[in-house]
Amino acid sequence: MRRFLLTLAVLLFATSAQAGTLDDARRLLKKKDFGGAAQVAKDLDPQQYPGKSSAINFIAGYSLARSGKNEEAKLWLEKAGADSLIGDSALYQLMLILDAQSDYGAMLKTTGGFLDRFPYSPVRQDVILLRAKAFAKTGMMIKAIGMLNDLLARNGDYDKAHWLLAQTQASAGKLDDAIQTYLTIYYEHPQSPFAERARAELNEINKSRKKRLPVETNDQRLKRFGVMVANKMQKEAVEYSAEIKPLQIKPAERAEFYLNLAKAEERLGKADKAIEFYDKSAAVRNGVTKPEALYRTAKIYWNRDDLKNTVETCNRISKEFPKNDYAAQSRYILARIEEGAGHKAEAVALYDKILSLFPSSKVTDDSLWHSGWTSYLSGDYAGAEKSFRRLADKNHNYGGMAPMALYWLVNSLKAQGKEADAFQKTLVTKNPISYYTMLTGDPDTMLKPNLPAAAENGLADSVRAKMETLAELYAKPPALDEKNRWLFESAKAWLAVGFEDTARSLLENLSAGQNGMLWLAWQFHKANCLSCSSRLLDQIRLEDVPSDQSPFVMFMMFPVANWETLVKESNAAGIDPFLALSIIRQESRYDAEAVSSANAYGLMQLILPTAELTAQKLGMRGITTENLKTPEINIKLGVNYLAGLIKGEKGAVPLALGVYNAGPRFMEKIKKRFSTDNMEIFVEQVPYQETKDYIKKVLRNYFIYRKTYSSFGAPTPGAN
Template sequence: AYLQTGRDAEAVATLSEFSRKYPDSLLVRDAHVLYANALLTEGRAEDAAAVLEKQREPVRADAELALGRAYEASGQTAKAADALRNVYYNTPTSLEADQAGAELRKLGATTASLSERKTRADLLAKGKRYSDAANEYRDLLNEVNPEERPGVQLALAAALLRGGHGKEAKPILASLPETSGEVNAQRLYILGEIARASDDQDGFLRTVDQLRQAAPTSPWLEQSLLATGNIYLLKRDYDKAIDAYRELQQRFPNGSRASYAHWKAAWLNLRQGRIDEAKREFEDQIAWYPASAEVPPALYWRGRLAEEEGDSGKARAFYQKLSDRFRNYYYAELARERLKAMKASDDPAQYAILDRVPPLPPGKVAADEIPTDDLRVQKAQLLENGALVDFAVREVQAAAMEEKGSWGTPETARLYQDSGQYNRAIEVMKRAVPNYFAVDIPDLPRPYWEALFPKPYWIDLKRYSSQNALDPYLVASLIRQESEFNPTAVSRANAVGLMQLLPNTGKKVAKEEKLRHFNATQLFVPGVNLQLGTRYFRTMVDKFGAFEYALAAYNAGSDRVQDWLSQGKYRDPQEFVESIPFTETREYVQAILRNASVYRQLYGVP
């Protein structure tokens, strides 16, 4: 407050004693940076530099920028340039980096080593600032030695491709000298991606053939084969898609995409009516990749095929394994529904392949008491009362590390929830218990589940759901997937609010609902967004009948769903869902239906 009102002397006096009076405060380093800036304003540059020199590890861009300015003001230009270069080249995506660059230009200290410049370019690319990264790589091209030049050319081409300028990358790749190994493999991969982005399928496939010949064991070929399978999948050339996925799995059986590729080939064989092949490959999936994400669908669909053949013992065993091991997964709930419809068996069949699935790691989470006598916890309560939630969270997390209890996670989530930041509470819990869907409800304390599956805006949510004959838990699950209950969320496609409605969609539905004087900013109002979102979702349900189809349309659009439905017969909506060619949409539908089931278990009748 003193600094903001120009009362620098009072700020200096107050901050000079901060670390002595509050040595255990989490804000000591922040206070030192503020103190140094106040000293600098007071014309005490050398004192500011002395304070900040003690705050250099770990690197913080704001502290380094302030240090650079302090050294500059005290006439120590070499030290100033060092600090400013640290910001500009080692933290290029920070808010302070551009300011550091301006200060360096003012000092005339723009000379940097090639290593520093390459580091900056790489960090910009990693931060998805592809245009800036490309500019940096371009500047490096004519200065690096011949041995390093191909690497910079490839990095430039990759940045241009990812930034949507693939055509500019082609001449750069063409200028690469004849080479072999991974440099050549990456060159071919990028050329293939440029062709694919231009919808040049023949050009893409030629580069894949070249990769097969030049680099048969390269991970760049693995990525290209996955893209090949996906291209054929979208073009509905299923046999060629199977061949590409199978080639990937056979060439790279231990690669990161092997399990997925094996599953896609197995699934497409089922869709092509090759039942015996599908049965064998579903079991191979479980045997070869027992810890993979594709095991639940493999268990379920192998059970379904056994059930269709009248082998109820095998079907029951696979369903039961799925239900027990993957408790709240999408397919586990489907398996329990199938089990309910089957006759009970006193002598369940045993199948050795099911023992390959690893058990869930032991460890039930205990509900520890919050240590209310802890000083940091008491600070957190005061900060929460002052609406300083982020500072309160820092105190809770520090206290939890010191106390070594499990109470810190749910207390952090509660702080976020009570301040209306449900999305942050959900993310805290997801990080703390990443396998929560595999465990039964009693295995986690109730506060964990309530943070993971909250019920904000419940009165409006329930009212508008009921008006549109929708299950409120299904709507809550849709919102959880779309925005995690953040009413201010805006997507890359400009979808807005809780239910992520596009402004044009909101305007259209508002007109249908006779909502007068509607404007797009009202989509940030939870009640309005719920009113229009539930109505819009209802139109999807009315159009397609099953919730699975309606959810897919909500995510990917009605035209795509109609197209997918036209691609042959499906046993049921569940087979349609597994056949959705877009991974994002397929997982979206499964997640929402899974979440709705958890909501019902937690809260009962809405």
């Protein structure tokens, strides 16, 4: 009996091993289960996957290499390297193994073949570097140095090339050249991972007295500090500033140094230290940074609600530098303070003064908007019309603040009984999917939707069938030159086996035109990389899309992702699945594995405490950051959380969206400050730009979803 059970277990194991698929291998690879991915890929029968044998070989070889089985990996990668489309990636992985094994003879052979076969590969630069290293390691120093200098002439920021060049120069006995390269790395590329190693090498050279090093100058330190600030190395810049002697710097440069140091401190959240250094910058005689230093100080005071010091500093700027643009920006702060205090006439007067004195300031657009908006709220529709008209004209009726200006210009004209159709037409035609274009149809419907009755499951299948028909008409392969053809075919090959990220990185370098973009987006869509297809179509101008192609484009820009799960969970929670889908588009762009910098996870970007609390109410246990990437779990929790917010806000969807984005405390504070009687106006008054934009974009998504799929039986927003 025991022998029988053992035999059965072996058979079951063999059966399960055979059951692995290419998708399984790819999924295991994505989870970094390299051992599992390698085993599944090795056991696959290439005959069952026509045209995908190279991808199987690549997965096996790459996974084996990551598992430390380099000799076996080399065999699989060599086979994958024969492919004309994905072979470049396979050969590059093979080169990394050869480098680790110090097999530079084989590397020279492999890199030479690569450079002949793959002129357009995105890893070509890295292969040239490896080839130069192989030349150096085999004693051909001059050839290596020449290759590296050529490489740096094309890309001066290539950190690895700088480092290898310095090492090769030192090995070739060209110590003067090596010292200069090390100095370049340390002073001009402090963001480089080799910067500190370069300094260590210089110290070693100095210690061994092989060569007398030039004395480090204050100017060199100052240059390095400036590069640090430019590369947002705030902490490092502040620490390194201690090595600089400000009094030895020329006044103009000293003022700039203090200004940059203050900016670094401010970005680190140290406002008091920032003010200290802004004051030092402003105090330098004949320093050109004084207006900016004072302005940045005023902004810190303003953000602290220290209005007394804000007003004093802004007035000082206007008095001492009346024609400088920072005077305009300071006046803008004063106008915003008056507006916030409810002094609308005074605010409008200040905005208009800015527009009169500084017609091309950085704050011109914002001043036009706030002048128009404040006038509109005061009932001065003629004044509002004047500002909104100027703002719309200035933005050339396309993009920027134009949609917002056009919409409120139309409202201002209508409030005066004037004709507004021409401006409304411009808004709709030039900005076809903006929030404001959606508002022109029916603001009440958009801002106060009556969530429709339970949705049906069959929508996704119907849409898929429709898209197949449209694709035959509009998704035509583009005409491409040799380079773009290779990038395109290579991306297509990677996409066919589910490597969306690799395909996307290739397509970033491809020029295909608008029609080509439609074809590429369709390939991504068919491969279920909805994030890829919708983002790709962000690049096209929708007003240039012919009306007969528009449905095809909109289906891909606003796809019905995870529809069956959304219908099931939304119906159970009593909300519209299209509303949840609108949030998914904004939060994750349909990427189930998305993780934000704020540690929000999955399709609906839930943070763990919120997910756990919602799960507890639903009787669910064992919620982790990993299973929040599972669409079924994420959608169930996200939909129920959203339903609770809508209920808490008494059905006011815009308010619920504000809570979803910024939290309940923020929205409670805003509701106390501004009336919610007119939701259209309330949304404009949300002071936190990110939350305001979020509410607008999700509402826009929702309206577009309902409008796009209304032909399939989905009612438009507001339909009962």
